[in-house]
Amino acid sequence: MLHQTKSYFRYLKKAKGAHGVHSPFVFDLMRQVFDTKDRFYAFEAIELIRKQLILDNRKIEINDLGAGSKKGNNKTKTVSKIVKSASKPPKYGQLLFRLANYFQVTNALEIGTSLGISTAYIAKARKIADITTLEGDSNIAQIAKENFNKLKLNNVTLVKGNFDETLPLFVKDKKKIDFVFFDGNHTQKSTLNYFKQCLSKTHNNTIFVFDDIYWSEGMTKAWKEIKTHNKVTTTVDIFQMGIVFFRKELPKQHLVIKY
Numbered sequence: 001m002l003h004q005t006k007s008y009f010r011y012l013k014k015a016k017g018a019h020g021v022h023s024p025f026v027f028d029l030m031r032q033v034f035d036t037k038d039r040f041y042a043f044e045a046i047e048l049i050r051k052q053l054i055l056d057n058r059k060i061e062i063n064d065l066g067a068g069s070k071k072g073n074n075k076t077k078t079v080s081k082i083v084k085s086a087s088k089p090p091k092y093g094q095l096l097f098r099l100a101n102y103f104q105v106t107n108a109l110e111i112g113t114s115l116g117i118s119t120a121y122i123a124k125a126r127k128i129a130d131i132t133t134l135e136g137d138s139n140i141a142q143i144a145k146e147n148f149n150k151l152k153l154n155n156v157t158l159v160k161g162n163f164d165e166t167l168p169l170f171v172k173d174k175k176k177i178d179f180v181f182f183d184g185n186h187t188q189k190s191t192l193n194y195f196k197q198c199l200s201k202t203h204n205n206t207i208f209v210f211d212d213i214y215w216s217e218g219m220t221k222a223w224k225e226i227k228t229h230n231k232v233t234t235t236v237d238i239f240q241m242g243i244v245f246f247r248k249e250l251p252k253q254h255l256v257i258k259y
C-alpha cells in the first residue's frame, strides 16, 4: 500500500496534460483518446451488465491462479464481490474501448478475463476484430460467457486454463498480434514472462497495455524493465496502466500523462 501511495504522489508530480506533451503522436492520442468525453452506445449496455453483477449474490468457488487480491483470497466469493474487486472501472474500460477503436485493432488478446467487463469494452469497440481472452477459473469463465451472450458478442473466444499453458499455445498459433491487455497474475516474473512471449508476435503498430504497474514493487520493476527493452519505443504511464508502443518512427521516450 505504501508503495502505491508513494508512487501515486510521484506520478502526480510528473504527470502532464496535452499541452505539456511535445510528441505529436502522443498529443493526438491525448486529444482523441484520453481527454475526450465521447460516449458510445456500447458503454451503457456494458455498465448495465456491471450493475446486474453488483447485485448478483451467487456464491462461487474460486481457484486463484494469480498473485491474488490484497483484500483477501477467500476460496468462495460472491459474484458481486468479484466484480467490485477485479473488473476495471468504467473509466479504464472505456479507455480500452477508445484505444482499440482509435488504432483500428483487428486482433486482440486479453490475459485475465474475470467476468468479462474489460473484454466487452475491447470487443464492442471492434466488432470486426477477433478478441481472445484467457481465464484460469472455470466458474468465473462461465459467468463471463453468460455476459458475452447477453451483450451478443460474437467476436470473443474465451480460452480456459492456466496462462502457463494457454498463452504459449495462443502465441504459437498467431502470425501477429495487434493489441494485448495484460491483466492477470500481477507478479514481476509472470508479467515479464507474458511480455516476452507476446513480444515474439508484435509488429510496428502493436500496442501493449499493462494494468496495475504500481500495484507492488515487483510490478513497478517489471514496468521499468519493459520500458528499457530495445523493441519498445514510446511508453505512456497513466498510473493505473502503462501503454507501450513499438513504432520505429517514434523516439524512445517515457511519458507520464494525466488521466
Ligand SMILES: C[S@@+](CC[C@H](N)C(=O)[O-])C[C@H]1O[C@@H](n2cnc3c(N)ncnc32)[C@H](O)[C@@H]1O
Binding pocket: 063, 064, 065, 066, 067, 086, 087, 088, 111, 112, 113, 114, 115, 116, 117, 118, 119, 134, 135, 136, 137, 140, 161, 162, 163, 164, 183, 184, 185
Ligand atoms: C484482474 S482479473 C481480470 C479483470 C478483467 N480484465 C476486467 O477488468 O474485467 C485477473 C483474472 O486473471 C485470472 N488469472 C490470474 N492468474 C491466472 C493464471 N496464472 N492463469 C489463468 N488465469 C489467471 C484470475 O482468475 C482473474 O479472473
